[in-house]
Each structure stands twice: as structure tokens, then as C-alpha cells.
Amino acid sequence: DADVTQTPRNRITKTGKRIMLECSQTKGHDRMYWYRQDPGLGLRLIYYSFDVKDINKGEISDGYSVSRQAQAKFSLSLESAIPNQTALYFCATSETGGWGYTFGSGTRLTVV
Amino acid sequence: SQQGEEDPQALSIQEGENATMNCSYKTSINNLQWYRQNSGRGLVHLILIRSNEREKHSGRLRVTLDTSKKSSSLLITASRAADTASYFCATGGISNFGNEKLTFGTGTRLTIIP
Numbered sequence: 370d371a372d373v374t375q376t377p378r379n380r381i382t383k384t385g386k387r388i389m390l391e392c393s394q395t396k397g398h399d400r401m402y403w404y405r406q407d408p409g410l411g412l413r414l415i416y417y418s419f420d421v422k423d424i425n426k427g428e429i430s431d432g433y434s435v436s437r438q439a440q441a442k443f444s445l446s447l448e449s450a451i452p453n454q455t456a457l458y459f460c461a462t463s464e465t466g467g468w469g470y471t472f473g474s475g476t477r478l479t480v481v
Numbered sequence: 482s483q484q485g486e487e488d489p490q491a492l493s494i495q496e497g498e499n500a501t502m503n504c505s506y507k508t509s510i511n512n513l514q515w516y517r518q519n520s521g522r523g524l525v526h527l528i529l530i531r532s533n534e535r536e537k538h539s540g541r542l543r544v545t546l547d548t549s550k551k552s553s554s555l556l557i558t559a560s561r562a563a564d565t566a567s568y569f570c571a572t573g574g575i576s577n578f579g580n581e582k583l584t585f586g587t588g589t590r591l592t593i594i595p
């Protein structure tokens with residue numbers, strides 16, 4: 370099993386729908402992150418959490434919300450999806466005091 | 482806005498040649514990291530260099546860091562077809578705790594021609 374698992378892998382949804390992307394990890398890391406990737410723009414940080422009680426906005430949090438249900442689980446929600454939220458979404462984890470991130474395989478989201 | 486920008490945006494070389502990618506960043510950093518992404522997949526951490534280091538090696542990878550120029554380079558020697566991927570630099574802010582949230586660049590798309 371992957372260290373960081375994202376579900377679903379692919380999702381097509383309609384404008385205005387609420388959708389949740391889920392991330393779970395077996396690394397035992399405290400820190401978790403949600404990024405989105407768009408062609409030519411690299412990865413941009415949406416939200417991050419340094420522990421279960423800590424949630425922080427990233428650079429592009431508008432239109433998104435998150436929930437840290439447990440140390441191992443960090444979910445991203447789009448309350449009312451819009452087409453410009455079509456992107457590849459990545460969850461990542463890291464260890465407090467550590468260095469490199471571990472990424473999930475991504476969720477490809479299409480909003481029509 | 483992006484902290485890091487990679488140059489070139491795309492690079493194609495023959496198998497066996499060396500590949501060099503550059504990253505420039507804007508603000509003071511604690512560390513700089515390089516990641517590889519195979520098409521549509523998650524990023525994989527390759528190597529980290531701290532702000533007080535100038536050069537680091539890992540296998541066929543060589544990373545340099547020039548904090549006075551706010552730039553880094555990644556050299557892949559003796560390239561292989563399996564090195565075909567996108568490469569991203571990521572910078573971490575000033576902190577005593579390591580791994581503060583990273584800011585990623587826009588990436589270099591490397592293609593190795595067999």
C-alpha cells in the first residue's frame with residue numbers, strides 16, 4: 370500500500386456540486402498539505418496542517434475548505450465546484466523537524 | 482506568486498548526456514529541495530541542500546546553491562531514458578524546525594531521447 374493515498378484518483382463533477390477529496394497516510398507524519406497543480410503554474414498551496422488541531426490557509430484557499438479528522442487523514446472540500454477548479458490535486462506529508470515531503474499520486478478533478 | 486522559477490522550461494537531450502536545470506528564487510531560504518514528477522504522478526523528493534551548503538551529491542545528481550545569487554542548479558549526469566520527467570525546485574523558509582511549508586517552482590520538463 371502507498372504511504373500517502375488519495376481518493377478518488379479521477380473525478381468529473383458538475384458546476385455547483387460539493388465534492389470532497391480524501392487523503393490518508395501511513396507515514397506517521399504530523400504535517401499534511403494540499404496543493405493543486407495547473408499546467409505552467411507549478412504547485413500552489415491550498416491548505417496545510419501541522420497537527421490535528423492546526424489548520425492554515427495557503428496562497429489559494431478561496432473556494433476550498435479542509436478537515437483534519439485524525440493525524441492520518443486530511444480532507445479537502447470544494448463547497449461549490451467551479452470550472453476553474455479543474456486541476457490535479459496533491460496531498461503531501463512531512464515530519465516535524467524533517468525535510469522532504471511525501472506525495473500522494475494525485476486526484477485529477479474536472480469540473481464541467 | 483511562485484517563489485522559484487526553473488530554467489529552461491523544457492529540455493531535450495540524448496541519452497548519456499548530462500542535463501542541467503536551474504532554479505532562481507526570491508526570498509531568503511532555509512533549504513532548497515529538488516523533486517521529480519513522472520507524467521501525472523506525485524512528486525518524489527530527490528535531494529535537499531541547506532542554505533549553508535554550496536554543493537551536494539547523490540548518485541548521479543549534483544546540486545549547487547548560490548545564496549548570493551538566489552539560485553540553484555541540478556545536474557543529472559549520464560542521463561537515462563528513465564530520467565524523463567518534470568523536475569521542480571522547492572524552497573523552505575527561515576525556520577529552526579525544518580520543513581516549513583515549501584513553495585514550488587514551475588518546473589523543467591526533461592526529455593531523454595534514446
